[in-house]
Amino acid sequence: MRTPAADPVLSAHGVSFAFGAHRVLDDVGMEISPGEFTALVGPNGAGKSTLLRIVLGLLAPQKGRVELFGSPPRRLPARWRLGYVPQRPRLAPDLPATVEEVVAAGRLAKQGWWRRARPADRDAVAHALESVALDGLRAQRVAELSGGQQQRVLIAKALVSEPELLILDEPIAGVDAQAQRLFRDSLVHLLREHGAAVLLVSHELGAVADDLDRVVVLRRRVLFDGKPVDLAATGVSLGVHRDDLPRWLEELSENGGS
Amino acid sequence: MPGMPWPLPWPFDTTYMQLALIAGVAVGASAPLIGTFLVQKRLSLLGDGIGHVAVAGVGAGLLFGTSPTWTALVVAVVAALALEWLRSRGRTSGDLALALFFYGGIAAGVVLAGRSTTNTNLQPYLFGSILTVTEGDVYTIVALGALIIASIVLTRRALLAVVLDEDASRVAGIPVGALNALLAALTAVTVASAMRVTGVLLIAALMVLPVATSRVAARSFRATTVGAAVVGVVAVVVGLAAARQWALAAGGAIVLVTLALFAAASIAAPLRKSRAPDDAASLLSGPG
Secondary structure, eight states, rough: OOOTTTSSSSEEEEEEEEEEEEEEEEEEEEEEEEEEEEEEEEOSSSHHHHHHHHHTEEEEEEEEEETTTTTTTOOOOOOOGGEEEEEEEEEEOTTOOOOHHHHHHHHHHHHHSSOOOOOOHHHHHHHHHHHHHHHGGTBBBBSSOHHHHHHHHHHHHTTOOOSSSSESSEEEEEEEOHHHHHHHHHHHHHHHHHOOOEEEEEEEOEEEEGGOSSEEEEEEEEEEEEHHHHHHGGGGGGSGGGGGGGGGHHHHHHHHOO | TTOOSOOOOTTOSSSSHHHHHHHHOOOOHHHHHHHHHHHHOTTHHOOOHHHHHHHHHHHHHHHHSSHHHHHHHHHHHHHHHHEEEHTTTSSSSSSHHHHHHHHHHHHHHHHHHHOSSSSSSSSHHHHGGGGGOOOHHHHHHHHHHHHHHHHHHHHHHHHHHHHHHHHHHHTTTHHHHHHHHHHHHHHOOOHHTTTTTTTTTHHHHHHHHHHHHHHHHHHSSSHHHHHHHHHHHHHHHHHHHHHHHTTTTHHHOOOOOHHHHHHHHHHSOOOOOOOOOOOOHHHTOOOO
């Protein structure tokens, strides 16, 4: 289906960014191929969120260049190819919208924001709800769901445009182990069924560590970019102080050493 | 209008009550539609603020002898767009800049109206005077109401997406800035159209209170929006009837009915189950 030499869905070259005198990103480069499951990890304050906002086109890089599907993020013609799951559910506790209405809002990138939903759009909403195991709660007010369920609503909202690249920002922060397993199942389902590339930005990856194709470790610069096993093998010799490593990274390196 | 008074039952059996009914229903149905989005964006008092600014437009209309509705519309739309621009740039410390606009608007309105040589004063525009609307007023109010309803019907999906998450909407290619400006401009249009019904000082009540009422019972955003419009229309009809029966100020009566409906809905609302169903339960119905 996909050729190994396919054009990258995301490429970043020489990206630098500073807030005033505080340099957050320094000559950062990375590429993601179609269908690849990549994790971007790094300690708090490593520049993950800034890089993410640049990739999404919400922030312009001061130096360097980012392309999504060969276009600058802000000029990407087919916006539905990019799916985005924000960091925490920012849903107001008094929001009177249903699960289905929130997910349908994610379909607008494909359906056209001024257009009525067609049968294909309604099918896509139903399918996205199924793939995150929330089809039983479609008419429920989203504000009445648990944190983990709300997170899956937002994943379904991003999936419903059938994106070719899904970017998730800290999706499993603060949700319990069972919710993490459900989240992992949803992602694996997306990877297998749709062949979409996934970029997961996180500092804890316990639930998905075994499914990753690639890990990029960021702390202002890219410290490591490769397979998880290679990271385990090199472990702490990357020049990262042990205290700065995300928790899962420590676990990986310990497992690799034993 | 042709054939008025139409054969309607009391209290709408006279021409002036029928004109008031048409104008009131147009405003009662359209103002809460805007309110649904304002409430969710935490901008409940924007309508109130723009109402204050509109007073300057009324004053200018009285001074220059043109229709105060149209001058108020122009001033309110310009002010609403300026406020939205300041808000989106993060240039305002919210409160203070808004206060400058609002009190500036009222003060300018009072000064301009004071210079006017006609006998008309600001009172009917501040508190409404729906029982004195003319046929021309009714055409204007209905046209503005239709404009508001059509705009919301066309953009409601995108407006909901913006309400849910502005960043995600930008990523999805939805014109967030233009939609926010549209909502601000429509708020100003609502103020101008409702000026003769509730008056600029009470218009925000008709945008916000029906939404608060409808939200108590509605299960979806769509139901909240439609329900708010229904509450708005009911409040206008009951308020007008009460005003006729007991010779009340109609604008104030309509707003008091809205408040009563909110109180009734809050008390009557059954105890909704607030606990979210278990993840395990939802898992059974999905492929997992």
